[in-house]
Amino acid sequence: MSRIKHIFSKLNVRHRVLLSALLLTLIATGITGTLAWSSGRQSALNQGQTSTEMRPVHLLKLERDTEGNQTEIAVPGADFVLYNNQDPENPVQIQTTFTTDQEGRITVSLPPGQYFFQETRLPYGFAPDLDSDNQPIRRYDFTVTMDTTNDSSVVTVYNRRLSGDLIIEKTLVNDDGQELSDEQRTQLFEFRVTFSDNGTYEYQINGEGDMHELASGETLKLAHGQRAVFTNIPVGVHYTVEEVDMTHGQANNSSGNISTTPSIVAFTNRDMTRRGNLILEKEVQNSDGSPVTDEQKLLDFEFEIEFSNVPDGASFRFTTNRYQIDDDPNNDDDIREGTVTSGDTLTLRHGEILTIHDLPVGASYQIRELDTPDFVSGTGTVEGNIVQDANNRHRFINSYQVGGVEPTPGALSFEKQVISEDEAAREREFEFEVTFEPNENQVFQYRIVEGTTEGALQDFVSGDTIRLRHGQKVVFPDLPPGLTYTIREIPSDDFFESIDEVSGTTLSGGSSHHVFVNREIPSGSTHLIIEKNVLGVGYNADHEFLFDLYINGVRQEEVIRLRSGQSSEPIELELGDRWRVVERDSYSSGFSQESISNGTGTVGQVHIGQNIYVRQTNRYIRETINLSGLKTWGMPTGVQPPQHITVQLMQGNIVVRQINVEGPHWTYSFENLPKFDNEGNEIHYTIREVPVSGWQTETNPDNINLHNVWVDPVIARLEIEKQITGDAAPNDERFEFVMNPGGHVVTITNNGRVSFPELSFDRPGTFEFTIHETRGSTLGSVYDNSEYKWFVKVEQGTDGLLSLTEQWLTKNGERIDGLRPVFTNRFDAAALLGETIDIPVKKVWNHKELTTDLQPHMIVVQLMTGIRK
Missing domain, CATH: 2.60.40.1140 (Collagen-binding surface protein Cna, B-type domain)
Incomplete structure (x- = not known):
């Protein structure tokens, strides 16, 4: 309070009243202010605004579906840069890159003004929205006003899926x-x-x-x-x-x-189902051994054919050599052909060979020859299967019974052949059941023949079994003619049988022979191995990918977990097993399943003894990189680096990241940076340092390291002059002068000169300063309102040294000679005589315990100056 009284004592009445009014105004309204816009550290938010002047702004990113329809589906992971657009010719970036969250939002607080969001990177699988001219939209302008509310400040942006x-x-x-x-x-x-x-x-x-x-x-x-x-x-x-x-x-x-x-x-x-042929041969004999007659050669013998294990209604082509066995040499190239379906009847003549083509391996068949009067069928019925690489050939002999001829014994034989590369399988014995009717408990005899070696005759009773191995043959040499015989092979679990059963009649003086071929059923096992590989960089190497394995249609209980580069333990599979491998979706974690080889399959013979590899390849669609750098200092003795610096990572002219770096290690890093831009081009990042006084920054295009070199600054000083013209002032007056930027203030009492503090320039450039006189309030003084600008040009030579190469002044925008601003004030003493002021006065009463009727109707007020009225 004493300080205020002292100030008032030095003022005349007018000045006291003006100062009182100013103080009252400030007290009544409060002091508010707005700092100038500052884009330092790319944080060009209006820091001087009070919190009530900031307005919330929300960017909402939504999906436009593949049909072009707007949806309410949020799009996270989109990058935007925010600009202040007060000066459309020179928009200023605000902070660094913003990214939409899981709700597709970006929220910022901004003072009133013009702004726009610029989309810089879209999430994988999206494209920019299109304008009416089918051009991509990447810029979204908006305005913030004092009336902007939380609900009204939503910038809605769409991306096309x-x-x-x-x-x-x-x-x-x-x-x-x-x-x-x-x-x-x-x-x-x-x-x-x-x-x-x-x-x-x-x-x-x-x-x-x-x-x-x-x-x-x-x-x-x-x-x-x-x-x-x-x-x-x-x-x-x-x-x-x-x-x-x-x-x-x-x-x-x-x-x-x-x-x-x-x-x-x-x-x-x-x-x-490989294909095989079924071959039927017909031969006619006479029981007395006489030649076949021409009439007998033209007889048609009928056969009923039945198939099973073939598609319903399947028909198969057949051909015969009939026209090659007649007496006409001109048609030997002709064939008899047609198709046969299960249940059909075919006919054959003596010497004719009928081939049914391309029956699927595994098909079963029954061939039954129908009775022909006066003929006996050595082979009546054959039941068998089409076996791969087996000779599925059957010979049907019909014997014409010539009267008056004494019957003679006949022969029946059958042999075993095994198709296998395994010696043990060829040494294995197979069992056959043989029956004769009528038998009347008759004992028959047979021998086993192997190559040229004939075994001894062995007794045999109808219904007994005989065991044979590969290459062996059973021969019943002396059987009564007219016996009905049946030969049935006892099935084996690990072999395919070409003949299940054959039956016929023993022929007088003739023989019937049958070949039973077995093929070993393939067996074996293999191992299934699942391999995981991820393309791209920047993903979490510890991320686990989950696989479900189905074997023969059944999902296995254990979930297979693999990281990139890992393989599963071998999984044993048997021949014929079906497998299916499905990796669970991890797209939300940034992994797109790009390919899977052998994801589904069946174990075949080719796999036995080998590994089956299921290779699942994913691509990391948020491909990122990490960058790190080191700050080094080149400084002379006695110079200390600053406590910290501010480093900005740049993508072109956009600040994408910003961090403060401190000693003593001066290291910095930027993690999870996008590796590619929207066009698939690899992003080249550069580094920038917010300038530090006294230091020159050096960068390297091959990395993001920084090196600061101390630069001896150049010094400049500006002197100003004050001149007073007109009448002599009754009192001394102190004049104040301001230079910006920097807020430097100097004063001169009456006439004189003074210099602003020395200015240090640590980098090249042209620097501009504004100088003006603070307007005073002395009665009679006319102040100089001129505005001077001082320009200082600093250049850096090839040796890295700075030099002050040029200085100049402008006055009120016009360049002038010299480097000393001169401010001229004029004092007019006559102004003191006619100067008057109005002083309003209001009387306030405090009655205390007195009543208002005791208040006087008038009072006398005296205005004093010093001790005079």
């Missing part, structure tokens, strides 16, 4: 390399397709014709060579494709994530 194609291909091949039959080409295979979004999508067969809808989990059917082409599936959707009841095949890319390039799922089935 990209889509891709899913193509399912079906291929069928024969395991033996033969061409596909017409039946095979039209066979339909069923596929179940599921989508992670449970969506319904349309597809076309071979990409043309009618559109078909398929909801997740439903099935479609394809024939050999056909493709189901799905389009417009959102990028990132996880799919699985499973062939229903798949056997003997394999598939690639049977599961994965949709990308902008087509996802091709290739199923290849191998038709393991």
